[in-house]
Amino acid sequence: MLILSFCPLFLPVSTAQDSTKRDAQPCYHCRLRGLIIGEAVVYSTTLYGLSKAWYNNPLRNFHFFNDNHEWLQIDKVGHMVTAYQIARVSAQAYRWAGLTDRKAALYAGLTGLIFQTPIEILDGFSPEYGFSVGDMVANIAGPALYTGQYLTWGELRIQPKFSFHYTHLAKERPELLGKKRTDRWLKDYNGQAYWLSVNPAAFAGRDSKFPKWLNIAAGYGIQDMVAAEFDKSVERGFRPYRQYYLSLDVDFTRIKTRNKMLKTVFFLLNTLKVPAPTLEYNGRNGLRFHALYF
Template sequence: MEPIKERKKRDRNGIKRGVLIGFLGVFLLNALTGFTQDTTRRTSEPCYRCRLRGLLIGETVVYSTTIYGLSKAWYNNPLTNFHFFNDNHEWLQIDKVGHMLTAYQIARISAQAYRWTGLSDKKAALYAGLTGLIFQTPIEILDGFSPEYGFSVGDMAANIAGPALYTSQYLAWGELRIQPKFSFHNTPLYKVRKELLGSTWHDRWLKDYNGQTYWLSVNPSAFGSRDSKFPRWLNVAAGYGIQDMVAAETPKSIERGYRPYRQYYLSLDIDFTRIKTRHKALKTVFFLLNTLKIPAPTLEYNGRNGFRFHALYF
């Protein structure tokens, strides 16, 4: 991929995640007390049908406006015939994990909103799964008509996997037992290509894949017996990261003197939503914190250095 095209696509991926998660995060905070209430215990019966109608209309209007504005900003050249672009070899596939996490978080946040409208957990999970998919799909389709990009089957598969992971758990278990999470730390690699990896901290946590780690945080107590002494809030997390990628493609990173490699992690984590509290604001804080993997002692394995232990890794 040419450097300019590489940079533009990288910028779009970062902006896409930031805009979509940011929009839904603000939407959640605006309904702070409503979305986090226990929907199984209601002392009054508001008009839940009205809430659902208003929520769907609001989502449609805001999202349509957002997509229209972003399409004007992103797609500067006239659209062409629909075509595909295979980017599955780029960034050691960590960008696909990022797509999955984004779509999952959209579904997770949306589900809270749907519960606020009176839907059951399973119905909310189904609606949220569709929302997570719908929020991403139009952008991928527009990419297919853009001469600068192209429809990525890998991106689309990841966009489906995220909401599917959320919805399937509620259909199977009635709760979340496996949760994708995110962590980030600064790396010096951004100095090599600031235009690609970001010049400021805000840019780097979106653009520098070398500092990003994606996790699957599993709650062991949910798979055990109710009499288990294992803390219900304690999780075990498996992570994936990359290093020394200063270009989208591995050979181009090697040309610049770097040897890209994959990193695998095993660590402890906290499921904040399993910490019991009656405080609605604290429930919201816990809900938002569950997007992030907490800093914790971590065992790393990579093909270059073998096993490494981090006393505290984020």
């Protein structure tokens, strides 16, 4: 949700692809000042809206809540990927404001962490939730993965991505897994998959014959979870299990183009894992092959 709120602010069309390209004579300090003000205003408004809409009861004493056992941990992977994408989008904004790739990566890592932390703190004061150490670890891991790659390699070689397909399980508990198609992609964890998309050509070096745009992706998903807890799903007659995937993917930002609008489209598309032939392994059915999986 935060990514969607900030995309219009963070994605100037002229710099939508990861690069250090600069305009002719822009006022970078003007851009940076406006960017920081815009971030503060939009985020403060979003946080205020969340505090009113998400928390039904008044906030009380701060407390912790251990939810690491819930949803077979896929929600934690989701936190990591979301925090990573916030950092990725933020870095583009900082490049647009004139910062180098290295500085942009450092600032973006901090931004990704700062954007997520207040929400976890609000959870800590909420009677319904509580501060989750697991969520916070995931929120740190996402920006760290982004910043760490630029500090180590000067580029992104491993990219977390997201995919989703609708499942019949949402009909079992629509109040939990989503009543409408527009919210099931967010609530139905059974249809979600999270991926680490790796670019072999970047690791192989300049002499590699591997296509620069082609990635290999390892993914994780769950199935038959109709409650947050494993045992409660079993009580409802389901047998939850984990799913592991191996597939092909595309790094759109490595497709060369001079079209600025197309660069923006490629940057946005790189959030998603493309449908592709996929090998799945799970504890119930063993190995399975999908001619096309998303």
